[in-house]
Amino acid sequence: MAEKEVWITGVGLLSSLGEGLDAHWQALGEKRVNADDKRLAPYVIHPIAPVSFDAQIPKKGDQRQMETWQRIGTYAAGLALDSAGVKGNQEILSRMDMIIAAGGGERDLNVDLAIMNADAQGKLPPALLNEKLMNELRPTLFLAQLSNLLAGNIAIVHGVCGTSRTFMGEEASSIDAARIAVARIGAGQSDIALVGAAHNGDRGDLLMLYSFGDFALKDQYAPVWARRNHPGFAIGSAGAFLVMESREHAEARGAKPYARLTKVVADLAKRKQPGAVTKSLQTMWPQLGVSNDKAVLITGATGAEPATAEEREFLGQHPGLAVRATGTTFGHTMEAQFPLGLALAALSISRGALYPANDPTGLEVEKTDAPTQIVVLGVGHWQGEGMALVEAVK
Amino acid sequence: MTAPRDKFGRPIVVVTGMGIVTSLGGGKTDNWKRLTAGESGIRTVTRFPLDSLKTTMAGAVDFVTVDPFSSTSLSQRLAEIATEEALEQSGIGNKGDFPGPLFLAVAPIETEWPQRLEIAREVPTKDFGIIDYLATCSGGKFAHFHRRFTFGSVALNLAETFGTKGSPISLSTACASGATAIQLGVEAIRRGETDATLCVATDGSVNPEAMVRFSLLSALSTQNNPPQGASKPFSKNRDGFVMAEGAGALVLESYEAAMARGARILGVVAGCGELTDSFHRTRSAPDGKPAIGCVRKTLADAGMEPEQIDHINAHGTSTPENDKMEYLATSAVFGEHTKNIPVSSNKSMVGHTISAAGAVEAIFSLLTLEHQRIPPTINYEVPDPAIPFDVVGNKARDAKVTAVMSNSFGFGGQNASLILTREPA
Numbered sequence: 104m105a106e107k108e109v110w111i112t113g114v115g116l117l118s119s120l121g122e123g124l125d126a127h128w129q130a131l132g133e134k135r136v137n138a139d140d141k142r143l144a145p146y147v148i149h150p151i152a153p154v155s156f157d158a159q160i161p162k163k164g165d166q167r168q169m170e171t172w173q174r175i176g177t178y179a180a181g182l183a184l185d186s187a188g189v190k191g192n193q194e195i196l197s198r199m200d201m202i203i204a205a206g207g208g209e210r211d212l213n214v215d216l217a218i219m220n221a222d223a224q225g226k227l228p229p230a231l232l233n234e235k236l237m238n239e240l241r242p243t244l245f246l247a248q249l250s251n252l253l254a255g256n257i258a259i260v261h262g263v264c265g266t267s268r269t270f271m272g273e274e275a276s277s278i279d280a281a282r283i284a285v286a287r288i289g290a291g292q293s294d295i296a297l298v299g300a301a302h303n304g305d306r307g308d309l310l311m312l313y314s315f316g317d318f319a320l321k322d323q324y325a326p327v328w329a330r331r332n333h334p335g336f337a338i339g340s341a342g343a344f345l346v347m348e349s350r351e352h353a354e355a356r357g358a359k360p361y362a363r364l365t366k367v368v369a370d371l372a373k374r375k376q377p378g379a380v381t382k383s384l385q386t387m388w389p390q391l392g393v394s395n396d397k398a399v400l401i402t403g404a405t406g407a408e409p410a411t412a413e414e415r416e417f418l419g420q421h422p423g424l425a426v427r428a429t430g431t432t433f434g435h436t437m438e439a440q441f442p443l444g445l446a447l448a449a450l451s452i453s454r455g456a457l458y459p460a461n462d463p464t465g466l467e468v469e470k471t472d473a474p475t476q477i478v479v480l481g482v483g484h485w486q487g488e489g490m491a492l493v494e495a496v497k
Numbered sequence: 498m499t500a501p502r503d504k505f506g507r508p509i510v511v512v513t514g515m516g517i518v519t520s521l522g523g524g525k526t527d528n529w530k531r532l533t534a535g536e537s538g539i540r541t542v543t544r545f546p547l548d549s550l551k552t553t554m555a556g557a558v559d560f561v562t563v564d565p566f567s568s569t570s571l572s573q574r575l576a577e578i579a580t581e582e583a584l585e586q587s588g589i590g591n592k593g594d595f596p597g598p599l600f601l602a603v604a605p606i607e608t609e610w611p612q613r614l615e616i617a618r619e620v621p622t623k624d625f626g627i628i629d630y631l632a633t634c635s636g637g638k639f640a641h642f643h644r645r646f647t648f649g650s651v652a653l654n655l656a657e658t659f660g661t662k663g664s665p666i667s668l669s670t671a672c673a674s675g676a677t678a679i680q681l682g683v684e685a686i687r688r689g690e691t692d693a694t695l696c697v698a699t700d701g702s703v704n705p706e707a708m709v710r711f712s713l714l715s716a717l718s719t720q721n722n723p724p725q726g727a728s729k730p731f732s733k734n735r736d737g738f739v740m741a742e743g744a745g746a747l748v749l750e751s752y753e754a755a756m757a758r759g760a761r762i763l764g765v766v767a768g769c770g771e772l773t774d775s776f777h778r779t780r781s782a783p784d785g786k787p788a789i790g791c792v793r794k795t796l797a798d799a800g801m802e803p804e805q806i807d808h809i810n811a812h813g814t815s816t817p818e819n820d821k822m823e824y825l826a827t828s829a830v831f832g833e834h835t836k837n838i839p840v841s842s843n844k845s846m847v848g849h850t851i852s853a854a855g856a857v858e859a860i861f862s863l864l865t866l867e868h869q870r871i872p873p874t875i876n877y878e879v880p881d882p883a884i885p886f887d888v889v890g891n892k893a894r895d896a897k898v899t900a901v902m903s904n905s906f907g908f909g910g911q912n913a914s915l916i917l918t919r920e921p922a
Contacts (some may be wrong), residue, residue, distance in 0.1 A: 145628075208650055216626065216627065219613060220625060223614075223617045229546050231548075233548050235714070236706055236709040237549050238712060241713075242713035250605040251670055254773075255911075258773045259777070262775055264773040265771075266771040270668050271605060271664055271667045271668065273648055279664055286685075286690065288689075290687075293824065310631050314631045314788055316643035316644075317637060318643075344747075370664055371664050444637065483649075485644075486649055486653050
């Protein structure tokens with residue numbers, strides 16, 4: 104049986120640059136970057152742009168039940184549903200599939216720090232940990248942290264109620280979310296799906312994990328390709344959501360596509376071997392079916408090493424590509440890395456243009472003609488790689 | 498010979514290997530023996546101090562140890578043990594070379610308290626803030642914590658150990674996670690992407706903070722004495738679930754591929770279904786509609802009528818709300834047939850293995866089919882008159898079982914059900 108064509112019919116974006124497609128298109132055109140090296144100095148982060156969540160999360164009670172990452176995600180999911188023209192359409196929403204890529208939510212840093220300080224000063228006998236946690240953790244905080252509760256909130260606020268699956272595992276989780284959604288729609292197991300992720304970079308607690316491995320960018324912001332001697336990723340903030348559906352389903356309801364999502368492939372390179380990432384990307388590339396050697400490639404390259412150097416090696420073998428690194432503009436949005444790339448690819452295809460390069464090193468080159476094929480690339484800072492081909496609908 | 502495709506023309510998905518660890522023990526043989534004998538794995542927790550906790554018991558797996566301890570490392574170890582058993586039974590592939598993808602249900606991961614405190618003790622500043630703390634985190638001394646506590650770490654290590662193919666998927670759909678892992682595996686085989694999948698679900702979450710979090714949501718039983726009496730699904734005096742650890746691993750294969758290599762067929766995953774509840778973050782819709790829809794979708798996916806289900810392996814958490822809702826949903830779908838269906842909840846004995854529960858209970862369902870014997874729901878002394886299920890109370894029951902429905906209904910509106918049968922239809 105022939106695989107069904109998958110269209111991207113809705114795109115929702117909220118990031119450090121602002122909200123909505125027009126705002127993003129304008130900001131990208133102006134090469135705007137919203138980086139902050141003071142808030143969590145010496146760490147560089149990209150905080151979410153000021154936003155009133157009321158527009159997509161009307162009930163304050165719902166907002167109170169969420170932490171920022173969930174608000175960002177629920178908001179961006181609402182934008183995507185709006186953009187697909189299915190917001191409030193009960194008939195469609197009740198059978199819409201959802202695949203979310205998620206990490207965990209914000210911890211209560213004050214509680215954590217108080218406990219850790221007490222312990223460091225010898226004032227925390229083991230029994231006291233329970234008491235502090237019992238007395239000081241907010242009961243609802245758990246729900247704001249649980250990975251699958253971003254999906255839960257989207258179901259509650261927007262009524263997306265077909266199926267709900269949450270994938271975890273940093274960058275790779277979002278590649279797999281897109282891969283499984285496309286596979287299901289392609290095989291007729293699903294007609295329409297909401298796929299996306301949210302990330303809040305303004306979190307000291309989150310930096311812990313990445314500090315262990317010295318992955319976080321410190322001291323000074325620089326575009327991703329200019330970090331060779333000062334590697335690291337600046338944690339970014341974004342909610343990126345896509346509505347994907349079969350061409351038949353979209354046409355039957357008169358929906359217009361932003362682009363076609365032709366293929367998503369993923370891999371788990373054995374990174375203990377140097378060069379494994381480059382090799383993995385080389386192996387995946389022919390599976391995409393890129394026919395245009397002047398295609399565009401939007402990468403989520405993090406700036407962390409050695410992954411970025413290995414990716415650069417791969418890109419060096421495709422000199423005709425017009426490359427754009429989302430990390431320069433948005434920082435590293437972790438689970439949102441791949442849907443952000445897909446969103447920007449769909450946006451560029453639909454606007455018939457690629458936004459300007461933002462790269463002092465010259466790796467990114469300008470492209471003046473309308474892009475028809477855009478490869479989205481995601482390489483995890485530690486594990487997992489994947490690619491997608493986004494094309495203009497014929 | 499039966500056609501290798503189901504009535505919808507899809508490849509039939511069979512189970513050729515199963516492995517299990519619960520608080521009752523390691524392996525299918527031990528688990529089945531104790532489960533059908535009505536033994537409980539719930540005990541007073543000895544892993545950490547219990548001061549200030551309202552709930553002091555759990556189904557912790559203390560006979561498996563990891564050093565240094567973390568719930569994440571324990572989850573991984575439990576998954577490894579279950580997977581080794583499943584692969585040995587299945588005989589598929591070669592050691593370290595499983596010919597398909599991995600779908601892993603695992604609890605959300607974060608750096609845990611022992612590790613947080615280990616770092617805190619090395620921060621040179623007094624009354625430190627997060628930036629001082631982060632400075633101590635960095636520099637490479639704690640790099641192993643990054644390897645341990647990334648969300649993808651358990652899947653990465655399992656994929657390397659067992660040589661699964663492609664990008665392994667870690668997933669969380671709360672209490673339905675184990676069922677979702679199986680569902681993803683079924684879908685991949687039905688799409689014809691692969692002939693085999695490794696579906697694993699694991700949970701090693703009995704630690705102070707996890708217990709506190711569930712306790713603060715008033716979800717846990719506080720009937721601590723005796724601990725083995727706490728989990729009493731469908732009883733009038735039930736008061737919450739009991740946290741537990743465990744893992745289940747299943748090798749799924751297309752019937753065609755399994756037959757071609759002469760594998761023993763342990764059962765069939767005839768149908769899977771899923772429907773989200775948008776009523777509330779922790780509570781189910783009072784009308785039970787989403788759960789009803791989930792059960793109906795599962796029957797439709799299997800192409801079966803309600804009358805063909807002859808046993809329900811219930812979600813049966815022993816919380817006041819779940820058990821009531823589960824009866825409501827079941828009786829709405831099965832109508833008059835409800836009273837003919839023996840229902841049991843394994844959680845009365847092994848506790849609620851949360852992320853692992855869907856797979857653990859699928860395996861118990863398959864063992865029920867194999868042995869034609871339904872494990873009991875223990876602690877069923879005061880039946881709840883509002884739940885007139887035919888509960889298999891306290892003693893295992895021999896019965897003719899051809900098709901089992903296994904339900905998972907979880908926080909965040911996650912509902913998933915499976916139908917397991919003995920033979921390909």
